[in-house]
Amino acid sequence: MRGFWSILVLMLLPGLVTAAPCRVGEVVRLVGDVSVVRPARQFTPILGMKICIGDRFVTGPSSIAELRLRDGSLITVGKGSDFTVREYRIYRNKPNVALFDLSQGAFRSITGFITRRAHRFEVRTAVATIGVRGTDFWGGYGLTENGLDVIMLSGKGVYVQTATGTVELDQPGLGTTVQTGGAPLTPLAWGPDKVQRAVATITP
Numbered sequence: 001m002r003g004f005w006s007i008l009v010l011m012l013l014p015g016l017v018t019a020a021p022c023r024v025g026e027v028v029r030l031v032g033d034v035s036v037v038r039p040a041r042q043f044t045p046i047l048g049m050k051i052c053i054g055d056r057f058v059t060g061p062s063s064i065a066e067l068r069l070r071d072g073s074l075i076t077v078g079k080g081s082d083f084t085v086r087e088y089r090i091y092r093n094k095p096n097v098a099l100f101d102l103s104q105g106a107f108r109s110i111t112g113f114i115t116r117r118a119h120r121f122e123v124r125t126a127v128a129t130i131g132v133r134g135t136d137f138w139g140g141y142g143l144t145e146n147g148l149d150v151i152m153l154s155g156k157g158v159y160v161q162t163a164t165g166t167v168e169l170d171q172p173g174l175g176t177t178v179q180t181g182g183a184p185l186t187p188l189a190w191g192p193d194k195v196q197r198a199v200a201t202i203t204p
Contacts (some may be wrong), residue, residue, distance in 0.1 A: 106140020
């Protein structure tokens, strides 16, 4: 009976299309050792598994997971990574919200309709928040000692924000680095070697 009333409340919320905990999307690719952590349990995902709000994806050193969200966004969780789906809500008449956490490793995201300008798509890390507007981008640790790197591969733009500053990546190929406690560095075009090193983190 409690489940019935929970569903009824969700249906009555004005303009809410997707808020059910396990209607975020699904797992579309798995390579190697991947686990999902949910409250009170940890398990190995399978293709087609429904993604829930709060799911934490942990990949082995040579493993990746690809997640297809309901808005069409595709997220690749890279090798040796720890990535959490923090919040995901789609509305009919107000800005949508997609929030994620990256605590280690790297990821790539090709965003869907949820990143239209008024909407919010963010990946939070220990050193900076990465916000997106209709973009293919990469972010992660491991390229710079004690730093987070972000590059825009294509699309409309990425912002990288800390408590001490914000930069915009508004052209494909531009990237920035953030050290713990500092502001993002002035965006620069990455050389082919650095781009290849980034791509290698999310390629089996």
